[in-house]
Amino acid sequence: MATLVLADHDLGQLAPATARVVAAGLQLGAPVDVLVAGDDVDKVATAAAALEGMARVRVARSAALATPSAEAISALLLKLAPEYGAIVAGSAAVGRDVIPRLAAGLDLMPVTDIVAIHAANRFDRPIYAGNAIETVVSNQTQQVLTIRASAFRPVGQGGSAPVEQVDAGGIAAVTRLLAAHRTESDVPDLATAQIVVGGGVSVGSAEGFKLIERLAHRLGAAVGATRAAVDAGYAPNDWQVGQTGKIIAPDVYIAVGISGALQHLAGIQGAKKIVAINTDPEAPLVKIADVALIGDLFAVVPELIEELARLGIGGQAQG
Amino acid sequence: MKILVAVKRVVDHNVRIRVRSDSSGVETDNVRMSMNPFDKHAVEAAVQLAEAGKADEIVIVSIGPKQANDVILTALAMGAHRGVLIETNERVETLAVAKLLKAVADEEKPDLILLGKQAVDDDSNHVGQMLAGLLGWPQATFASEIKAGEGGLEVTREVDYGRATIALPLPAIVTADLRLNTPRNAALPMVMKARQKPLAVRPVAEFGIDISPRLVIDKVSPPAERPGGRQVADTAELAAFIAGEVKELEAL
Numbered sequence: 001m002a003t004l005v006l007a008d009h010d011l012g013q014l015a016p017a018t019a020r021v022v023a024a025g026l027q028l029g030a031p032v033d034v035l036v037a038g039d040d041v042d043k044v045a046t047a048a049a050a051l052e053g054m055a056r057v058r059v060a061r062s063a064a065l066a067t068p069s070a071e072a073i074s075a076l077l078l079k080l081a082p083e084y085g086a087i088v089a090g091s092a093a094v095g096r097d098v099i100p101r102l103a104a105g106l107d108l109m110p111v112t113d114i115v116a117i118h119a120a121n122r123f124d125r126p127i128y129a130g131n132a133i134e135t136v137v138s139n140q141t142q143q144v145l146t147i148r149a150s151a152f153r154p155v156g157q158g159g160s161a162p163v164e165q166v167d168a169g170g171i172a173a174v175t176r177l178l179a180a181h182r183t184e185s186d187v188p189d190l191a192t193a194q195i196v197v198g199g200g201v202s203v204g205s206a207e208g209f210k211l212i213e214r215l216a217h218r219l220g221a222a223v224g225a226t227r228a229a230v231d232a233g234y235a236p237n238d239w240q241v242g243q244t245g246k247i248i249a250p251d252v253y254i255a256v257g258i259s260g261a262l263q264h265l266a267g268i269q270g271a272k273k274i275v276a277i278n279t280d281p282e283a284p285l286v287k288i289a290d291v292a293l294i295g296d297l298f299a300v301v302p303e304l305i306e307e308l309a310r311l312g313i314g315g316q317a318q319g
Numbered sequence: 320m321k322i323l324v325a326v327k328r329v330v331d332h333n334v335r336i337r338v339r340s341d342s343s344g345v346e347t348d349n350v351r352m353s354m355n356p357f358d359k360h361a362v363e364a365a366v367q368l369a370e371a372g373k374a375d376e377i378v379i380v381s382i383g384p385k386q387a388n389d390v391i392l393t394a395l396a397m398g399a400h401r402g403v404l405i406e407t408n409e410r411v412e413t414l415a416v417a418k419l420l421k422a423v424a425d426e427e428k429p430d431l432i433l434l435g436k437q438a439v440d441d442d443s444n445h446v447g448q449m450l451a452g453l454l455g456w457p458q459a460t461f462a463s464e465i466k467a468g469e470g471g472l473e474v475t476r477e478v479d480y481g482r483a484t485i486a487l488p489l490p491a492i493v494t495a496d497l498r499l500n501t502p503r504n505a506a507l508p509m510v511m512k513a514r515q516k517p518l519a520v521r522p523v524a525e526f527g528i529d530i531s532p533r534l535v536i537d538k539v540s541p542p543a544e545r546p547g548g549r550q551v552a553d554t555a556e557l558a559a560f561i562a563g564e565v566k567e568l569e570a571l
Contacts, residue, residue, distance in 0.1 A: 010479070067483075069485075070448060070451070070458050070460070071457055092479050093461070093477075093478040093479045094479075096448075096460070097448060097458070097460050097461075098448075100444070100446075100447075100448035100449045100452070101448040101449065101451055101452035101458065103452075104417055104448070104449035104450075104452035104453050105452050105453075108414070108533070109413070109414045109532075109533035109534050110445060111534065112443060112444065113442065113444075126542070127345070127441050127442050127539070128336045128345060128440060129439065129442065130542055131335075131338075131541075132336065132338045132539050132541060132542070133539070133540045133541075133542055134536060134538075135536070135537040135538045135539070135540070136535065136537060137534065137535040137537050138534050138535075140533055174457040174488070175458075175485045175486065175487040176485060176486045176487075177483060177484070177485055178473060178485060179483070179484040180480070180482075180483050180484075181481045181482040181483070181484070182480050182481045183480065191479070194568055195564075195568070219561070219565060227497065231497075231498065237477050237481065237482065237498065238477075238479060238480055238481045243442070244437075244497055246479075251564070252561070252565075252568075254561070262335070263332075269542060273564060274548075275560070277557075286550075287547055288547060289547075289548050290548035290549075291548050291550075291557065292548065292549075292550045293550065293551050293553070293556075293557045294550060300554055300557075303554040304554050304557060304558055304561075307554055307555055307557075307558030307559075308558050311562040312562075313561070313562050313565050313566075
């Protein structure tokens with residue numbers, strides 16, 4: 001039976017993570033359909049249809065789906081579930097909200113935050129903030145899964161899947177969006193960025209974080225922060241990286257003034273290369289870094305930005 | 320308003336965990352245990368609603384071995400009114416947890432059920448959503464602010480793009496994120512008083528719910544170790560390294 005992947009989208013844009021979730025879905029070995037649920041989602045459907053390897057894009061249009069709600073999306077997925085052997089979403093905010101609710105409706109145990117697929121019913125998922133990896137086997141009749149997108153390589157963009165409409169009648173929104181508080185920022189998407197610059201509480205202030213942002217701009221990087229920096233009000237909550245924030249797996253992670261609490265390390269274990277800038281040579285993050293510079297970030301970072309400019313780095317945005 | 324809060328006893332989040340050498344799981348013998356940190360935020364939110372005159376009774380429920388009484392007592396010391404322990408020594412999966420909590424909700428008929436957004440042992444982040452699905456109630460997960468009004472709530476949630484404030488009718492499920500509040504440490508007189516509060520211990524069999532696991536845990540392994548790297552002497556050397564990495568990425 002086929003696999004259904006729930007597309008993630010926001011403001012009429014397909015989330016870059018969806019190409020990675022589709023890649024994971026394809027590893028289950030069955031044809032993959034992508035479901036785009038929303039109201040004004042033509043652009044999202046077009047972008048989804050361009051993902052490689054899919055059987056078709058199914059579009060469910062309804063005013064009740066205009067803003068993502070677990071009640072409406074899980075009701076829609078419950079209707080479609082009999083057609084599928086597996087239902088898959090990314091383990092971002094919407095997937096985490098929807099998938100367990102759907103699983104309960106199907107009387108199934110979901111397997112969530114999957115970082116490796118060994119077989120269509122055998123998966124790895126991190127537990128204890130990534131300090132252990134659990135390998136689970138699900139012999140249930142259907143699989144209901146969330147995927148840690150950063151653990152999978154995205155599929156290409158050369159596809160041309162057919163787009164079909166799905167009846168979204170009878171789907172009602174129970175909750176109502178009153179206000180969306182968005183972080184205004186022109187840096188790349190944190191969850192899928194190739195380079196991330198992270199700042200810790202020793203950055204000292206929201207103004208201090210501007211320095212982190214300047215370095216990120218130079219590198220075309222996304223900006224991350226520790227929980228302590230977010231709690232202190234230096235950075236917005238959607239920049240938080242760690243067990244309770246976003247899990248990232250960039251090619252390069254540059255940790256500035258971050259000592260490396262267990263919960264933060266949980267969020268960056270997938271990084272290919274780690275660079276640390278810290279005054280404390282004994283900091284856990286310095287110990288696991290591929291390259292570390294011991295020094296005061298307020299002296300190092302401005303110098304680093306200049307050096308990078310001199311070396312011809314910057315000016316072009318990176319995915 | 321009556322509030323039900325579900326709490327879990329887990330390995331204390333400050334303990335550096337160790338995977339058992341036979342790959343059967345994480346060592347939990349002789350390890351410090353405490354209330355799941357997210358659940359503390361849920362209890363604190365309930366107590367604050369009671370203090371604001373919005374709630375008149377807070378019932379705490381936990382599922383686990385006899386020792387899980389300790390985390391119920393912690394919640395009672397924080398200001399909850401009574402507790403229920405569903406006693407079992409078995410591993411209980413999140414679906415079975417949600418079914419047991421639904422049974423308690425059917426008996427207690429709360430207006431609001433608060434839970435932590437996830438437990439820091441299995442990091443599942445399932446139970447609130449599953450319980451909402453089983454009850455057919457609306458849910459507000461990852462809450463960083465709760466305002467109680469007439470017959471409904473306004474909850475601010477932490478989402479991918481920042482925060483979103485939603486309105487939902489009662490009865491409802493809310494799961495707590497870390498920035499919801501700062502949980503109190505109960506003063507000694509409250510801890511003493513907690514022991515006088517009602518705490519019912521009920522064997523899991525009483526509920527007649529099949530809790531046998533659906534998933535097989537094949538093995539539990541430690542994560543791949545990261546070999547330590549090198550220190551560079553100055554910013555120029557660091558810049559050269561980063562520039563090299565960036566150029567490599569651009570070449571791909």
